[in-house]
Amino acid sequence: MNKSRLRSIYSIPYTAWILLFVLAPIALIVYYSFFDLAGNFTLANYRNFFTSVYLSLTISSFLYAFLITFFSLLIAYPTAYLLTKTKHKQLWLLLIIIPSWINLLLKTYAFIGLMGLYGPLNAFLETVGIGKQQILFTDFSFVFVSVYIFIPFMILPIFNALDKLNPALIDASRDLGASSWTTFRRVIWPLTTNGVKSGIQVVFIPALSLFMITRLIAGNKVITLGTAIEQQFLVTQNWGMGSTIAVFLIVFMFIIMLVTNGKEKGASDNGKAR
């Protein structure tokens, strides 16, 4: 009796937090999405979402988010693996994490200078003999800078998963005659998929709604859902339409969470069965 009362006291901060800062805002967004500019109840915002530019906007947002996540993973996994093998791994990890403490906008502005026509990157290309290229305001610069920004968030969970991996398992696999590739595919990868999945979650979802970088680095040649939401709220003052796009973003978020969590079970079951 006493114990359960104590537990309910402990749960107050958590419940209050979830109610005030998670459920209430989502409920408000859903509520606003049913109103038009004049404040009348309507489903027009949802119809608008499927009939106008927003649908192709969603598709291109997904495409870029996929690219960003893919390249982050491609770089983060080997990096994390290498880190676990180094002597002072916590120090090396810290060095990778530190840049993520610097303000995002500052880092983005630095890239404008680095990638400019007269920046160091182009100076290098010129000495190598390739010649000046337009780097800023391209798909490449957008994906590159985004990957740079998200990489620490991808490395961290993968590093933790790899670090927890019992080395005896790898030794056992090698002793039983598995090649390096088989060991990776059958032992290391299945045991670290959890880390990879949380990495994907923290990268993919924010990448869908990036908006400052789209303007500063991509010159608005890449548009994401985040840009559209910002514009609806600040410029057009159409809170209804902005909320509708946000509702879809939340739905996509849940789908991604479901997909990444679902696979996780299968993988670990597989591991156990073998």
Add this chain to the structure above:
Amino acid sequence: MKSIIQSAILILLVSGILLFINAELSEGSKAGKGTITVYNWGEYIDPDLIKQFEEETGIKVIYETFDSNEGMMSKIEQGGTSYDISVPSEYMIEMMKEKDLLLPIDYSKVPNIKHIDPYFLDLAFDPGNEYSVPYFWGTVGIAFNPTLLEGQSFESWDDLWDPSLKQRVILVDSARETIGMGLNSLGYSLNSTNPQELREATDKLKALSPNVKAVIGDEVTQLMINNEAAVSLTWSGQAADMMYENEDIDYVVPEEGSNLWFDNIVIPKTAKNIDGAHAFINFMLDPEVAAQNTDYVGYSTPNLSALELMDPEVVEDERFYPDEETRSHLEVYKNLGLELLGVYNERFLEFKMDMK
């Protein structure tokens, strides 16, 4: 457990000390007639003048900036901060009046209004200047760097569509300016409410895509100064900033017409120090102050007495002080209402999506 309590106490103690120091610091400067909070565009006032105002009147100025009319209005609408002064553009003043967000100006406290050119008073967006006092004005046009080009000129908006400008034109990330440019290039009004005209303008803009290098905001100034970009759609004062740093740059308003805009000082409903706000307005209209401010900011001043104090070379520059005859070809933005603003933005988004 003990160490947790200890560190919690330590954190509270440090926070308490910092809070106390902060309060002490602001206490010292609060002497005099209180404070006013000024909400202005970025880079839109000479900071020395704020100091001068504080010394002359004893009123402390808290200065905050915004980067879009709409963002500014939604912040004032929500309340929260008690802004005493803001500087919206003409169509936004119309909208804020409709929403009852402005306080009337008491001209007995603003004698310096006599210095303002009557041309800029009693305009359609605020008859009798009941709620607003002119601050700066300007145009929208094309800034370009002839040394990076091969002799192209920009008498007409259509010159931007020239195939030789592939990947060299920078547009501004604002729906009214960019769609307005498309409308102007077709000879339509930039306040067009006709869906057919808007459609044509959007399609024409899409044809510009191969020439567009980027669609950005204030960052364009630095890109032009560093010779990174050759041509940009921009506001006159921004062009003046570019020309100040890079003498090669030139500015032109194409002949089909363009936007003529006014930024006026207003006192929002959120104001707490209304006397202080009036003192600030009167101070900014003082000819010497206005001349110094114009010299710093680079936009065009509506203050006739200030013009007499300024460098005649600047004042006679037709690019920044077009005569009344030229001004009559230019159009002022009308408040189109939220519905149409939404349409403009959707068309703009469509254009941006098309750019690859």
